[in-house]
Amino acid sequence: MGETVRQSGIALWFVALLLVSATGGAAATATTDTQQTHDGAAEPPAFVVDVQENGSATVTVSYTYNLSDDDRKAAFEELRNSTEARDDFRDRFESRFRSVANNTANETDREMSVRDATLEFRTEGDTGVVTATALWDGLAAVDGDQLTVTEPFASGFTTERTFHVVLPDDYTVSSVTPSADQQTDGHLTWTDGTDLNGFELVTTAPEDPETATPTPDADGTEPDSDATTTEDTPGSSGPGFGIVAVIAALVGLLVLARQD
Incomplete structure (x- = not known):
C-alpha cells in the first residue's frame, strides 16, 4: 500500500512538471534544470x-x-517502470491537450479532437527525457490546396522550448508570421521564448504533375515526357545518389561512435 502511494505521488509530481511546461507560465522549472547540467x-x-x-x-x-x-533519478526510474503511473501520466497529458483542442475548436468553428497519446521514457547520461505524443485531428485548416496553422499558437502560446512545425512532403510556405528563425525543406523552427502572438503559417500543396502546364523548351516546344533526365541517370548527382551518400555518411558516423 505504501509503495502504491509513493508511486502515485511520484507520478503526480512529474505530471505537474509536464503540464506546467506544456502550457507555459512557470515552465522554467523543468527547462532550467536541463540547461544547468546539459x-x-x-x-x-x-x-x-x-x-x-x-x-x-x-x-x-x-x-x-x-x-x-x-532522489530525482530514483523517482524518474520508478515512474518509467510503473505501468499505473505511466498510464496516469499519459491520460493527463491527453486530457490537457483535448481541453485545449476543444477551446480552439470553439474559437475557430472547426472540428478538432485529440487522441492516441503515447509516452516514451529514456535516460541520456544524467538527463531524463520524456517524450509525449498525440494525434490532433483538425489542427490545420484545409482550403483547397492550402493548409493554414494558427490557433492555438496565435493567442498567447508559450512553450519555453524550441517550437518546430514540419510540413507534409513537398509542401511550400506561402506566408508565415512571425518569421521562423530557421527554415529548411519544409521544417520551420522558432527558438524558445519567441513571441508567437498572431502566429499564422499558410502552406501550399505541391502541384499535381498530371494537371501542371509543361514548361516549353528554349525552342518553344513542350519537353518530351519520355526523355531521360539527369536525375534518372545511374551514377549521376541526382536525388537517388544524394540519399545513398547521406546514408553512407551516417553509417560511417555510427561505426566511429561504436569505436569510442
Missing part, C-alpha cells in the same frame, strides 16, 4: 507539430530533467 547528449526540450495533408497533426512535446540528484 552535456550535449540529450536534445533540448522541444514542441513539434508535424502537419499532415488532411489538416491533422502529430504533436510531440519533449521534456528533459536533471537526474544528477539520486
Whole structure:
C-alpha cells in the first residue's frame, strides 16, 4: 500500500512538471534544470507539430530533467517502470491537450479532437527525457490546396522550448508570421521564448504533375515526357545518389561512435 502511494505521488509530481511546461507560465522549472547540467547528449526540450495533408497533426512535446540528484533519478526510474503511473501520466497529458483542442475548436468553428497519446521514457547520461505524443485531428485548416496553422499558437502560446512545425512532403510556405528563425525543406523552427502572438503559417500543396502546364523548351516546344533526365541517370548527382551518400555518411558516423 505504501509503495502504491509513493508511486502515485511520484507520478503526480512529474505530471505537474509536464503540464506546467506544456502550457507555459512557470515552465522554467523543468527547462532550467536541463540547461544547468546539459552535456550535449540529450536534445533540448522541444514542441513539434508535424502537419499532415488532411489538416491533422502529430504533436510531440519533449521534456528533459536533471537526474544528477539520486532522489530525482530514483523517482524518474520508478515512474518509467510503473505501468499505473505511466498510464496516469499519459491520460493527463491527453486530457490537457483535448481541453485545449476543444477551446480552439470553439474559437475557430472547426472540428478538432485529440487522441492516441503515447509516452516514451529514456535516460541520456544524467538527463531524463520524456517524450509525449498525440494525434490532433483538425489542427490545420484545409482550403483547397492550402493548409493554414494558427490557433492555438496565435493567442498567447508559450512553450519555453524550441517550437518546430514540419510540413507534409513537398509542401511550400506561402506566408508565415512571425518569421521562423530557421527554415529548411519544409521544417520551420522558432527558438524558445519567441513571441508567437498572431502566429499564422499558410502552406501550399505541391502541384499535381498530371494537371501542371509543361514548361516549353528554349525552342518553344513542350519537353518530351519520355526523355531521360539527369536525375534518372545511374551514377549521376541526382536525388537517388544524394540519399545513398547521406546514408553512407551516417553509417560511417555510427561505426566511429561504436569505436569510442
